[in-house]
Amino acid sequence: MFHLTKKLEYSLLAFSYMAQLLPESRWVTAKEISDHYQIPYEVVARCLQHLARAGVLHSWIGAQGGYRLKAGWEKKSLLELYEILEGPMNLVRCLDHDGDCSHVARCTLPVLMRPLNQKLKKFFQDLVLRDVLNLKEVINESKVTTPS
Amino acid sequence: MFHLTKKLEYSLLAFSYMAQLLPESRWVTAKEISDHYQIPYEVVARCLQHLARAGVLHSWIGAQGGYRLKAGWEKKSLLELYEILEGPMNLVRCLDHDGDCSHVARCTLPVLMRPLNQKLKKFFQDLVLRDVLNLKEVINESKVTTPS
DNA sequence: AAAAATTCCGACAAATTTTGTCGGGATTTG
DNA sequence: CAAATCCCGACAAAATTTGTCGGAATTTTT
Ligand code: FES
Ligand code: FES
16 A cells, blocks of 8 residues: 555656756656666656656657656655656545545545545655755756757 | 555444444444445454454454454554554565565665655654544543453 | 354455556657 | 657556455353
């Protein structure tokens, strides 16, 4: 129940990797990350795609393309990453949009869990990448240009 | 990744149920709880057994036997319940005793996650049943006696 | 003493979720 | 045009969670 999913693990590694070579400010491919950490290409690739679509990364299609961190990335919280990669964070499904919780009989959990769920989300909202990745200061990434 | 497991859900319901009829101070059977919430008997029964073994509940074998809350139960934290039912709470497996994490290649997650994991545990340690179940005050359960 | 009610326990089966793979399409570079 | 790369969804495999079963032990009731 509390293990990070691979999506989150791989994404964090990707952020860590890109943050380390930040001054370089170049486009990093999914392949490069997958090779470096020996993790499955397709999986990490999809994570990066989602993160790009959600606006946390820049992406550039084509040869010499890849991904790079987008300004403000270091202030993104684990809650945001989680919801990008996994959907809404909820302790019980009935708090979800589609409350498909089965044992509705006399279940008091939704009402009991709502405040708790709020606290949990707050907890992860306060954990931002800068702190999680333990970065001293974030070098300002240069303006995004075309690869060549 | 953040959905409560059924074990936790059923256990919380069981606590909730037993707390509600606290002044009665009688032995509650697994069957009674399973019937009341329409949840699978064997599953909730096993949870109660674990909780009893861990010292959160009293149990009494035999006809008219069952379970009852043990003094101090309301101060038990979600962390304690989690670890009784599911084992150690860890964001990544390598923080576990048997660090069987596969992608050890250059994975920086264990070192990054250790402080975070501590915070998470603290978070759940501070959530005790009294608060989670939203109890005003806990009626002192009477001394445990034999069923008859 | 036998029967009934109940906790206790582990092995297994089924269901669900997570993780990984594949086949292709679109865009850019050279 | 070919190569590199992002993009996307459908599917397969693996892992985990959830539920079921068959019993054994203990106590109460008849
Ligand atoms: S947890 Fe959703 S109805 Fe019980
Ligand atoms: S998370 Fe354990 S080695 Fe990467």
